[in-house]
Amino acid sequence: MGKSRLDNVLGVLVLVGVIVALYMAFLEAPRERTMGDLQRIFYFHVPAGMVGLLALAVNFVASVMYLVKKNRWWDSLAFSAAEIGVMFMTIVLVTGPIWAKPVWLVWWTWSPRLTSSLLLWMLYVAYLLIRNYVPDPDRRAATSAVFGIVAFIDAPIVWFSIRWWRDLHPSPMIESGGLAPEMRPALWTCAAAFLLLFTYLLRRRLFVETARQDVEMLSRRIEMLR
Amino acid sequence: MIAKVWAIFRKDMLIELRTKDSLNAMLFFGIVVLVIFNFALEPVRESVRAAVPGVLWVAFAFAGTLGLNRMFAAEKENSCLQGLLMVPVDRGILYLGKMLAASVFMLLTEAVVFVLCLVFFNLTVWSEIPWLALIFLVGTLGFTSVGTLLSAVAANTRMREVLLPLILFPVVLPVIVNAVEATGIVLNTVDYGALRLPVTFMSVFTIVFTTVAYLLFDFVLED
Numbered sequence: 001m002g003k004s005r006l007d008n009v010l011g012v013l014v015l016v017g018v019i020v021a022l023y024m025a026f027l028e029a030p031r032e033r034t035m036g037d038l039q040r041i042f043y044f045h046v047p048a049g050m051v052g053l054l055a056l057a058v059n060f061v062a063s064v065m066y067l068v069k070k071n072r073w074w075d076s077l078a079f080s081a082a083e084i085g086v087m088f089m090t091i092v093l094v095t096g097p098i099w100a101k102p103v104w105l106v107w108w109t110w111s112p113r114l115t116s117s118l119l120l121w122m123l124y125v126a127y128l129l130i131r132n133y134v135p136d137p138d139r140r141a142a143t144s145a146v147f148g149i150v151a152f153i154d155a156p157i158v159w160f161s162i163r164w165w166r167d168l169h170p171s172p173m174i175e176s177g178g179l180a181p182e183m184r185p186a187l188w189t190c191a192a193a194f195l196l197l198f199t200y201l202l203r204r205r206l207f208v209e210t211a212r213q214d215v216e217m218l219s220r221r222i223e224m225l226r
Numbered sequence: 227m228i229a230k231v232w233a234i235f236r237k238d239m240l241i242e243l244r245t246k247d248s249l250n251a252m253l254f255f256g257i258v259v260l261v262i263f264n265f266a267l268e269p270v271r272e273s274v275r276a277a278v279p280g281v282l283w284v285a286f287a288f289a290g291t292l293g294l295n296r297m298f299a300a301e302k303e304n305s306c307l308q309g310l311l312m313v314p315v316d317r318g319i320l321y322l323g324k325m326l327a328a329s330v331f332m333l334l335t336e337a338v339v340f341v342l343c344l345v346f347f348n349l350t351v352w353s354e355i356p357w358l359a360l361i362f363l364v365g366t367l368g369f370t371s372v373g374t375l376l377s378a379v380a381a382n383t384r385m386r387e388v389l390l391p392l393i394l395f396p397v398v399l400p401v402i403v404n405a406v407e408a409t410g411i412v413l414n415t416v417d418y419g420a421l422r423l424p425v426t427f428m429s430v431f432t433i434v435f436t437t438v439a440y441l442l443f444d445f446v447l448e449d
Contacts, residue, residue, distance in 0.1 A: 067445055122396040129392060133383035142445045143382045147393065150372065153438060154397050161400035161427060 007207075010200045014193070021186075021193035029186035041099045043186050047194040048091040049117070055085030055198060056124060056152060063148035066141055072213060075141035078148055080205035082127050084198060089121040113169040116159045123151040137216060230315050234323025239330065241300070248296040248331055256289040256339035264346055274347055279409035281347075283402055285339050286362075287369065290332045291391050294373045297328055298381035311447060321443040325374040325436070332366045349413075357412045357421065364428040365405035371432050372397050375439035378446040404428050 025043035032039035062078035065071075096114065097107040108114065130147050134140035179187065242248055263281045267274055301307040310320065340358070344351060351358070373394055380390040395402075404424035411420050 067442075119396055119399055126393040126396055129389065130379065130383060133385045133389060135384065139382055143379050146375070146442045146446050147379055149442065150375065150397060150435075150438060153434065154400070157400050157431060157434070161403055161431075 007200070007203055010196065010203065014196045014200045017189075017193035017196045021190045024186040024189040030180070030182050035103060038099060038102060041095050043190040045092060045095040045099065046187065047191040048088045048095065050191055051194045051198045052085050052088035052092055054195075055081045055088060055202075056120070056155070058202070059085060059124070059127075059148050060152035063145040063152075066145045067149075072137070072141065073210065075145065076206055076209040076213060077202075078145060079131060080202055080209050082124050082148065084201050084205060086121065086124045086128060088194075088198070089117065089124065092117060093121055111169050112159065112162045115162055116155070119158045120155055123154060127151055137213065227319065230319045231322045231326065234315075234320055235326045235330075238297075238324065238327035242327070242331065247300070248293045249334065251296070252289040252293045252331060252335040253338055255292050256285045256335050257342060259285040259288050260339065260343055260346055275349065276410070276414060278343065278347055278349065278413060279406045282340065282343055282409060283365070283406050285343070286332065286336050286366070287395070287398070287402060288391075289335045289339065290328075290366070290369055290373065291394060293331045293335070294328055294370070294377040294394070295380070295387045295390050297324055297374065297377045299386060302381065307447075317444040317447055318440040320447070321374060321378075321439055322436075325370050325439075328370040328374050328377075329366050332370060333362065336362050336366065351413070354412045357418065358409065361405060361408045361412065361421075361425065361428075364425055364432060365401055365408075368401035368405075368428045368432040368435070369398050371435040371439060375435075375443060375446065378443065382446065401428055401431055404431075 021043075025040055029040065029043065031037060058081035059078045062074045062081060066074035066078060096117075100109075101107050127144060127147050131140055131144045134143055260281065263277075263284070267277055267281070270277070298307070301310060311317075313320075340362075343349070376394045376397065377390060380386050380393060383389050404427045408421055408424040408428075411417065411424070
C-alpha cells in the first residue's frame with residue numbers, strides 16, 4: 001500500500017482548504033469588538049480541540065477493535081490517532097494561553113475546561129510513553145489498547161469531577177448560539193480544513209506505521225533465520 | 227468466586243506479612259513525604275490545617291504507588307507470574323484478589339501516616355474519625371481499582387517502576403481531587419452534608435474502573 005490516488009487528492013484538498021481557512025479567519029471574518037484581532041486565534045483553537053477529541057475517539061474505537069480482532073492494523077490506527085490527537089491537543093494548549101494572557105491577564109487558570117484539557121493531554125502522552133517502553137509488538141498492542149480504553153473512559157470522569165469549579169473559560173458558543181453569525185463561516189471553514197488535515201495526516205501516519213511494523217517483522221524473521 | 231478471590235488475597239497477604247517488603251517501604255515513604263511537606267509548608271504555618279488534606283493524599287498516593295509497583299514486580303521474580311497464570315481461574319479473579327491486597331496495604335499505611343500527620347501538624351481529631359475512615363476507604367478503593375490494572379500495564383514495560391506514577395496519576399486525578407475535597411470538608415467545616423457528592427463520586431469511580439479492569443485484566447497479563 002503506497003501513496004494512493006486518494007492520498008494525492010486529499011493532499012491537494014488540504015492545501016486548498018488551509019489556504020481558504022486562513023483567508024476566512026484572517027481577512028473575511030470581522031474584527032471582534034473588544035478583543036480585536038486577538039480573537040482570530042479562536043478559529044484555530046476551537047477546531048484543533050474538536051479534531052483532537054475526534055482523534056482520541058478514533059483511538060478508543062481502534063483500541064477496542066484491536067482487543068476484539070487482534071489485528072495489528074487496528075493497533076497502528078490507534079497509535080497514529082493518539083499521536084495526531086496529542087499534536088492537536090498541544091495546539092489547543094498552546095493557543096489557549098496566548099489568547100488568555102491579554103484577555104484574562106493570566107496565562108493559565110485551573111478552571112474545569114483547562115484542567116480537563118491538560119489532563120486529557122497528559123493521559124495520551126502517557127499512552128505514547130507506554131508504547132515507547134514495550135519492546136514486544138503484540139504485548140505493546142494489547143497493553144496500550146487497555147490503557148487507551150482506560151484513558152478514554154477517564155476523560156469524561158475527569159470533566160465531571162471538577163465541573164462545579166468556577167469556570168473562566170467561555171462556554172461553547174456553538175451550542176449556545178452566542179457566536180456572531182458573521183463569524184460562523186470562518187469557524188466552520190477552519191473546522192473543515194482541520195478535519196481534512198487530520199484525515200490526511202492519519203492516513204499518512206498509518207501508512208508509515210504499517211510499513212514500520214512490516215520492517216520490524218521482516219527483521220525478526222531474518223534474526224530467526226540466522 | 228469469593229473463595230478464589232480470597233485465596234489470591236491470602237497469598238499476597240501471607241507473603242507480605244512474612245517479608246514486609248512493601249509495607250515497610252510504603253510506611254517509611256509516607257513518613258518521608260510528611261516530613262518534607264512540614265518544611266515545604268513552613269512559611270504558611272498558620273494556615274496549615276487547610277493544607278493537611280492535600281498533604282495526606284499526596285503521601286497516600288505516593289506510598290500507594292510504591293506498593294502497587296511491588297505488586298507485579300514481585301511476581302516477576304522467580305517466574306511466580308507464570309505459576310499464577312496457570313491457576314485455573316478467570317484473570318479477573320486475580321485482579322480482584324490483588325486489588326484487595328493492595329487496598330489493605332494502603333489502608334494500613336494510611337492509618338499510620340494519618341496518626342503521624344496529626345502529631346506533626348498538631349491536630350486533634352476524635353469525632354471525625356469515622357468520617358475520615360469512610361473517605362480513606364472509598365478513596366483508596368478508587369485508587370487501587372485503576373492502580374492494580376495499571377501496575378500490570380507498567381510491569382509489561384521496560385521502565386516498570388518509573389512508568390507507573392506517570393500513567394497512574396493522570397487517571398486517578400478525579401479520585402485525588404474528591405478525596406482531598408472530602409477530607410477538607412471533615413477537617414475544616416461542620417457541614418458534613420457536603421460530603422455526599424465527593425463520596426458518591428469516588429464510589430462511582432471505583433465501581434466503573436473495577437468493572438473495566440476486571441474485564442480488561444486478561445489482555446494485560448496475556449503471555
